[in-house]
Amino acid sequence: MTEDYITMNRSDNVLIIGAGLAGMKAGLLLAHAGKKVYLVESLPLIGGKVIKNEESFPNLECSTCMVAPVQQDVLQNPNIETLTHSAVEKIEGEAGNFRAVIKKSARYVSMTDCIGCGMCFDPCPVSLKNAWEEDLGERKAIYVPCAGALPNVPVIDPDQCLQLNGQQECSACADSCMFGAIKLDDKDETIEVDIGAVIISTGAETFDASKLPELGYGKYPGVYTPFEFERLFASNGPTLGELTIRDSEKTPGKIAIIHCVGRQQVGYCSSVCCMYSLKFAHFIKSKLPDAEIFNIHSDICLPDKNYQKFFNKVKESDTTLIYSPSPEESKVSQNGSGLKVVYTGADGKEQHVEADMVILSGAVIPHPEGSSVATIAGLNLDSYGFFEAGKDDIGSVHTSREGVFVAGSAEGPKDIQSSVIQAESAAGQVMICLGEVNR
Amino acid sequence: MKAKVGVYVCECGPNIASKVDLDRILETLPALDEYREIELVVKKYGLLCSADGKNYLEEEIKSNGFTHLVLGACSPRDHNKTFIGVCKKTDLNPYLYKIINIREHCAWIIPDKEKATEKAISYLRGGINRVLYQSSLFEKQLDIDPDVVVIGGGIAGIETALSLAGEKRNIYLIEKSGKIGGKSSRFSSLLPRQGKGLALIEEKIEKVSANPFIKVFLESSLESIIGFLGNFEIVVKSKNGNTDIKAGAIVVASGYGLIDPLSSESHSYSESDDVYTSLEIEEMLKEHGKIMTKSGKEPASVALVHCVGREEKGYCSRICCNYMIKIARYLKDQSDAIKVTEFHKGLCMPDKGDQSFHKAMAERGVEFRRIQKITQDGTKISFTGMDGSPGNADFDMVILAPAIVPSEDTDSLAELLEIPVSETGFFQEMHQTTDPVATSIDGIFVVGAAHSPKGITDSIFFAQAAAGRILTHLIPGEKIVPEVKVTEVLEAFCTGCQNCLDVCVYGAISYDESKGVSVVNEVVCRGCGNCFGSCPSGALRTKHFTNPQLYQEVREAIR
Incomplete structure (x- = not known):
């Protein structure tokens, strides 16, 4: 192999894994600089976790309104090739000269022919729980995860579709489509791309509250995770924003929000939970002015110049703050038709509050996709499972492999700004x- | 020349065609009396956004030689850019085209086909009237200067300079003191999670001195600035005179100050007391290698008081909890016998590596005491515990964590740069969550603790973020294209009241004393229309959103 050959193979393209806000923002900057960007997202839609929130703290801005223009810019940018419903399978080579293998799962709906009218949903005979809605709502076998999803093109779930899983002949969706956009014979596709650098922005998840059985998650319908509550509150969510307790018509009168769930288990403060827990109190009060709300907290972490003002406002008018040295050790139990939360009070003695609804403010943990990407790309994770960046550095987005960078919650819990x-x-x-290696 | 307007309605498959009677539109519009003076071509098509549709439209524009184009189709959010792209392939100026949303606004929301059709016709008439009043606009390309001025030689300024400097980009680093390094170079050590720590900061300082593309101005300040993104002209004032600099962007990294603890009602002490601020302890340690009382003895008991001035300032300073734990480690490293008590109001440890440090120090015997209220008089501490019980204690030494405040030159810099300051006194970012390093002036960025209280790690990230913006937007040898839908002043109508100067957040308007009128810098203006609304004499006009254009559209649409 001559030196010329190597030089010719050097690439200016960039692969970004994860199309949440961090991935989209990075992609737009690089596309503006003329780089060709491959933005790979495992879900059929882009936007990440932020679009699950009706409003974002501290200014309670409509999250969709904040993110939708970014999503539009990404989808309409000629330098960005957005690959949804896709996963990176291999990354080989070195900085300036990587080759990535990307698997595009069959969508069964043509991205170019579909105009997103949604006429195909009703005819589909299969209904099941919608995971994007935290199982609080239903979807069909052909679906978009939520109203307003971008790209606004449905996907068919091959395990559930009667035709695709071989249960019976069915072409209800294809028959209803006026554009011939449904391709039941669609196949998975594998593409290879040459890239010069990689950004990993696979994001984060929240702590699995069922690991702390005393908190009653999964046992009592009134106990919610943060994202379940976000979707319950969302006006485009499964209840259209009506705050009723799971599997009932009941509106909660008393709500307990337990902070720091999983903090001791993961070994760090997640830095965003206090703010979103306070936001939840404010949300509930805005819809149910007579509700009694308790925020059971230990430390209050407000690490931004604008956060304490929000805290003061919520403390003043929305919630009763209850200090407990160890809120995550609270116990939730049945109490008549409602629930009871027993916690350790400031004096070290057991106290309790009654509640109809309990929200468990779970720690931010690495997204499971992160660890598979780390394996594929040969990257180190830190002791918490987040991507290790700049091990000996004071602050760095460089991972353990040259030419591969990390951004957003894939590196550790972060608010939107960070x-x-x-x-x-x-x-x-x-x-x-790219400037250095391609010089 | 007689106007020739093309009107194309899209069927959008069945989406529009089944809910709006497109044939009636085709019959109605050309027959209208008011269009006698113009030539109108009205047609329908299956799916204009498809590849065939775009080719069809392009051919239609070319073969008919349209002067204006109106499309009745979907939301402009979906396909406005698509059709602007089609116009750009022809001789038709894209600002002489308009998309009218007859899908979301008519077809999808009105069940009665007749009513939906009537509304679509009204909207299309509004669109036709509007385009006739629209004017061609032309994009301009401007040369840029890729050089960057960085104000402040602390860690944020240093990191910005190092990220940007190169053969094709010179950096001018302006520092008010006699050396670069900022407050962090006065520290004795950094946090355990901060890698090689201080050695890295020293390395960075040396790299700045060694970099031929970074010019450092010590004991210097910003004297004046004019210009806009890509083309700023700056005067730097130094001891031996002024220097003129041209630069494409400016990064403000002016750092922070600390509140005077005595300004808080809860704290009182005199010079003879063994009471120190955290920064004084860092300097004591750096200078003497030991933490000692004024009488030269090692303290047997030390109180570390968090959140000094926090209530008064109204925000948490983010970094104090961590560095107070670091100070506890200094003391424990010095002697395990020193009794260390941290009085805090809830620990803020927002980085994933912080809690393990806290845990390690708690295990080494540092007492972390959560309190509601605290007052300090010399080395005497009185406090209220979380359960409401009072307590008090006397210590050999008290170390305070004063709130972080904006550096003292923040307001004067803000005035010079014409960028706003937030209610906390720090520089105001463009958007708190989604655009934190930009300011209201394109090309001026704010990084480090000038933006908000932050530690060295976050200052570095902010600096690299500003560098990311500049590296991707101000590329040596490339041009920039400013907004074309900007505001212009009709001098004959301008009374010189200067209302518009107050409402312009981009600093795009100035006042011409000699003519007595406002002047808009079209390169800086973003066409937001604020000034347009504030003008009492109708002297301002935002291109593509003029009063006649809006009036004509609305008049027809609601007729």
Whole structure:
């Protein structure tokens, strides 16, 4: 292999894994600089976790309104190739000269022919729980995860579709489509791309509350995880924003929000839970002015110049703050038709509050996709399972492999601002990296 | 020349065609009396956004030689850009085209086909009237200067400079003191999670000195600035005179100050007391290698008081909890016998690596005491516990964590740069969550603790983020294209009241004393229309959103 050959194979393209806000922001910057960006997302829609929230703290801005223009910009940018419903299977090579293998799962709906009218949903005979809605709502075998999903093109779930899983002949969706957009014979596709640098922005999840059985998650319908509550509250969610307790018509009168769930187990403070827990109190009060709300907390972490103002407002008018040295050790039990939360009070003695609804403010943990990406790309994770970045550095987006960068919650729990900052930082470091290796 | 307007309605498959009577539109519009003076071509098509549809439209524009184009189709959010792209392939100026949303606004929301059709016709008439009043607009390309001015030689400024400097980009680093490094270079050590720590900061300082593309101005300040993104002209004032600099962007990294603990009602002490601020302890340690009382003895008991001035300032300073734990480690490293008590109001440890450090120090015997209220008089501490019980204690030494405040030159810099300051006194970012490093002036960024209280790690990320913005938007040798839908001043109508100067958040309007009128810098203006609304004499006009254009559209649409 001659030296010329190597030089010719050097690539200016960038692969971004994860199309949440961090991935999209980084992609837009690099696309503006003329780089070809492959933005790979495992879900059929882009936007990440932020679009699950009706409003974002601290200014309670409509999250969709904040993110939708970014999603539109990404989808309409000629330099960005968005690959939804896709996964990276292999990354080989070195900085400036990687080759990635990407598997595009069959969508069974043509991205170019479908106009997103949604006429195919009703005829589909299969109904099941919608995981994107935290199983609080239903979807069909052909579906978009939520109203307003972008790209606004449905996907068929091959395990559930009667035709595709071989249970029976069915072409109800295809028959209803006026555009011939449904391709029941669609196949998975594997593509290979040459890239010069990679940004990993696979995001985060929340702590699995069922690991703390005393908190009653999965046992009592009135106990919710943070994202379940976000979807319950969302006006485009399964109840259209009506706050009724799971599997009932009942509106909660008393709500307990337990902070720091899983903090001791994961070994770090997640830095965003206090703020979203306070936001929940405010949300509930805005819809149920007579509700009694208790925030059972230990430390209050408000790490931004604008956060304490929000805390003061919520403390004043929305909730009763209850200090407990160890809120995550609270116990939730049945109490007549409602629930009872027993916690350790400030004096070290057991106290309790009654509640109809309990929200468990779970720690932020690495997204499970992160660890598979780490394996594929040969990257180190830290002791918490997040991507290790700049091991000996004070602050860095460089992972353990040259030319591969990390941004957003894939590196550790972050609020939106910090995720955007890291995304912009990673975009800059990619520019520097490509400038140096391709000189 | 007689106007020739093409009107194309899209069937959008059945989406529009089944709910709106497109044939009636085709019959109605050309027959209208008011269009006698113009030539109108009205047609329908299956799916205009498809590849065939776009080709069809392009051919239609070319073969008919339209002067204006109106499309009755979907939301502009879906396909406005698509059809602008089609116009750009022809001689038709894209600002002489308009998309009218007859899908979401008519077909999808009105069950009665007749009513939906009537509404679609009204909207299309509004669109036709509007385009006739629209004017061609042309994009301009501007040369840019890729160089960058960085204000402040602390860690944020240093990181910005190092990320940006290169053969094709010079960096001018302006520092008010006699050396770069900022407050972090006064520390004795950094946090355990901060890698090689201080050695890295020293390395970075050396890299700045060694970099031929970074010019450092010590004991210097910003004297004046004019210009806009890509083309700023700056004067730097130094001891031996002024220097003129041209740059494409400016990064503000002016750092922070600390509140005077005595300004808080809860704290009182005199110079003779063994009471220190955290920064004084860092400096004591760096200078003497030991933490000692004024009488030269090692303290047997030390109280570390968090959140000094927090209530007064109204925000948490984010970094104090961590560095107070670090100070506890200094003391424990010095002697395990020192009794260390941290009085805090809830620990803020927002980085994943913080809690393990806290845990390690708790295990080494540091007492973390959560309190509701605290007052300090010299080395005497009185407090209220979380259960409401009072307590008090006397210590050999008290170390305070004063709230982080904006650096003292924040307001004067804000005035010079014409960027706003938030209610907390720090510089105001463009958007708190989604655009934190930008300011209201394109090309001016704010990083580090000038933005908000932050530690070295986050200052580095902010600096790299600003660098990311500049590296992707201000590329040496490339041009920038400013907004074309900007506001213009009709000088004959301008009374010189200067209302518009107050409402313009981008600093795009200035006042011409000699003519007595406002002047808009079209490169800086973003066409938001704020000034347009504030003008009492109708002297301002935002291109593509003029009063006649809006009036004509609305008049027809509601007729």
